[in-house]
Amino acid sequence: MKRVAKEGFTLIELMIVVAIIGILAAIAIPKFADLITKSKESAAKGSLGSLRSAVSIYYSDNEGIFPASAAATDLAGALTPGNKYLDSIPAIAIPKPGLHQSNTTVVTALGDASGWYYTGSALGQVYINCTHVDTKTSTWTFW
Template identity: 35%
Template sequence: MKKRNVHGHLGFTLIEVMVVVAIIGIIAAIAYPSYMEYVRKSNRAEAKVVLNDVAQRLQRCFTAYSVYNDGACTVAGAISGGNTIDSEHGYYSIAGVLTPTTFVLTATAVSGTPQAGDKHCTTLSLDQAGKRDATGSNITECW
């Protein structure tokens, strides 16, 4: 509400300005965490894409060499022995545990990225049978 001061100028009182600042602060405090959760949820798609891509490449290795961990299979070397493959935007790193007849791929959020704060789905994993798994506080929504 605009009021005239003693000199006839229109303006806002300090109380009115502080009420507006408080309202904006409350809205921001509610909206920002919701927005960041939405961003993290959409970024999980990147982990799913990379996990499925690596799994398909390992299946091709199994078809060609009859084992998942053959030395001629480049993807097997890229994810075993402590090596990892990074996702396209670097939000996740993919590691694998390979045996001749099985594999388990795990996508872990990289620290320093928005995904590092994803407590609902800390890791995503996929095995040779297509079984999907996750760790975190709300794993039912991860896949």
């Protein structure tokens, strides 16, 4: 009588494979989540750079004059959407739960109100208007 070899995996082999996949997932998922946070921070830095470039180009085109700020939410010159310096004010999405997501610009005082902070025609500087810290423990307003 011939003995027929069984095909397939045993229960122990399957349990070992599932355990290995679980260990790999436990290591990979937190790293992946951290990468998503870092990519959102990079996007915020890129948007900040775009706004600063628009102000700088305006400054160069207007012989040393920064854009004037007419009101807290309406900026003339480089930060007004739709002109030759900037198509639109980008929305800032700070990648931490419960923090600010806004494309508004304030000129009153740097704080934790959300959006962008523009120092006005005196200095022409743009910051992120948030006092929380990023993944490197730097305050958002000091980028």
